[in-house]
Amino acid sequence: MDLTLLYRGPLASCDYDCPYCPFAKRRDSTAQLRADRAALERFAAWATARTDDRLSLLFTPWGEGLVRSWYRRALADLSHLPHIRRVAIQTNLSCRTDWLAEADPDTLALWCTYHPGQTPYDRFLAKCRDLADRGVRHSVGVVGLPEHFEAARRLRADLPAHVYLWVNAAEGHTYSDEEADRWTGLDPLFPFSRRPHRSAGLPCRTGESVVSVDGEGTVRRCHFVRAELGNLYDGSYRAALRPRSCPLSVCDCHIGYVHLETLPLYDVFAGGVLERIPATLPAPRPRPGTVRGRPA
Template sequence: MADEGSLLSVRRIYYRGKLNSCNYTCSYCPFGKKSHRPSTAQDRQAWNRFITAIEQWKGETLQLFVIPYGEALIHRYYREGIVRLAALPHVAGISCQTNLSFLADEWLSELRAIPALRGKIRIWASFHPEMTTVERFAGQLHRLCKEGIQVCAGAVGNPSAKNVLNELRKALSPEIYLFINAMQGLKSPLSDEDVRFFTRLDNLFEYDLHNAPAQWEHCASGRTSCFIDWKGNIFACPRSKVKIGNLYRNQTLDTSLPCRRKVCDCYIAFSNLTNHPLRRVMGEGAFWRIPDRPLITAVFFDVDGTLTDTQGRVPESYADTLRYMAESVPLYLATSLSVEQARRKLGKALFGLFKGGVFADGGLLLYGNGQHLCLPVELPSDINEESVRITAHSYQGQIYKYSILIRDKERREECLSRFEENSCRIFYRPPLIAVTHRQAGKKRGVLQICEKLSLPLGQVLVVGNSLHDCEMMAAVHHSCAVVNSEPLLKERARYTLNPDRLPAFFRFRK
């Protein structure tokens, strides 16, 4: 392995040619104001020179990303060059930013002779509502995706385009990640409602909205990744103005030169920060902006605040996603609610999508194969009084949870003391007291179901919203806090995603 400071230690390269024009004329884009020039000889020559240098590469296995100033894939020489690079054994993958205005079928036809290369090619597709339709853009993307090319889609967060961006999200397959870039040059900041809207479309929007402080000591740029322009000049990343080498003149990088920027103000820049949360959420796919999508063979959902909104209802987008997921992966609940309460909250149809789960904080386990485990609970004899409203939750004749409503504060405190003497497990939210068996617990329940059904913990996803869920989420490899979760839970969870965005970040067993 090459030493740091050697060009051969680089594993990821961004390339930008001399091309600086586009066939689109979007009002918000500087490249759209430049007409497409028929003469591309200099850009083509630079591109071929870069390809030759990569063919002769003697260093680490490479990932390559073409990030043109304009639209590259309408030019055949770019498409042919990408295929040529993808065919190299030391190139693990190659991506290109594009507006998808090229003919997907034409490129797929060009790839037909070497279908294995499609698995190496990725597409970062940008949607421009002024220049194309949702139907055409989504159709192109799905066509490429169907043929084994990994894709992501993105758009500028223009408040005036909210309706069409919402249509785009609905038109795209749930498995395609749609990102929203914060719009630059707005006369006034985004409203809170705009931010909430764009965050619903892209749960990672907050990172693009606020960017990140530059941290040279935590940056992979200029060390294991770099940006190369059409002259072969090397920079830490596309936002850095400090030249640290040249691809065609030497094999060393001057890593002593910091980029001098105070903020990483674009995705490509801050995705190279090794301590950025994106690295945890996207994995190695952060380079492409395409999530790694680890395999998941079972999902556990909390209910209140996770599957339901502030009004206690399940949003339609969540319901659609649950139906979609249930076709590929077994779903389970992990809730403090009883079976009856969960069925009432979710509705009979949605509740029927779940194989079973952990109910009453582990007081009852339904394994989904007709088997169950009930931890029976009893109340002290002196609790049953007229001033106390008691609801018993039972399964096949066994009581596994009591819900006790006590309006009088002094009486509540007396009852709490009695429950503690009996070593019951108590969940207290005045004026309600929930009582379950002392051994009940969401974590214990999730682990028991996984053991009983031979579900590997490394392929189990748990989704919750409160610190009450933290213990069970820590018991599995893939933990997810919904966007409106308690801040501390989001810090501890591996992912922060809403239920309707899960298919874009996880691969479910087919």
């Protein structure tokens, strides 16, 4: 069986205090961190033992995982297993990067987010360049708030040409066509993020070949549909896997709508769905009044 699992354990602490994030600067207690470590290690042990399946794993913690040693160790260890097709994590890249020397760069990938105002620009860029030098697959992106535009444009200019810069539409922000065009000039795929996608009754891969797993092993079709399919550790979820249509009216998060069968994103991101890396890097679109990205 080929199965993609989105894992989100109880970790909710983060070292950043982004004003648009409800988990900014939240601290987990020692007991909560121990519980998160135990849950993650249980999940990693399960994935390690599933040698009859082909697994793709994306870790999507509410907090920042890579500042915790157990996330770094789990990703590095899992990356060496022959039945793991991809292991990836969403991260603000605040952690050190030397641990990546212990991982298999053909399997491990990072989905990195730059948060202006939370870390010095040069420090973040240096880490991105280190990832490129190490041959680690990664995408880099920003939240598309107006005050982030200049930082995003600078980042696009400074990143290696082969690194995809994505832009997430900011929650609650309505984009004028002019604003959307500016962001699309940096990320040609921004139109997929600009507005929520109608999903009610439409076929989606979640619940069939893609599932969400929490720290207790409860399996759901995705992070956004609360109905339970069973439990990972007793195997009860497997009988529930089948083609399904979406029960929600809209889907507005990339880790959800990328799996909609009515969108072309499995082709766009072929080979890089989990880490948000397109099969062919889209060329940034010049803004009106520019020549090759420079003011005319």
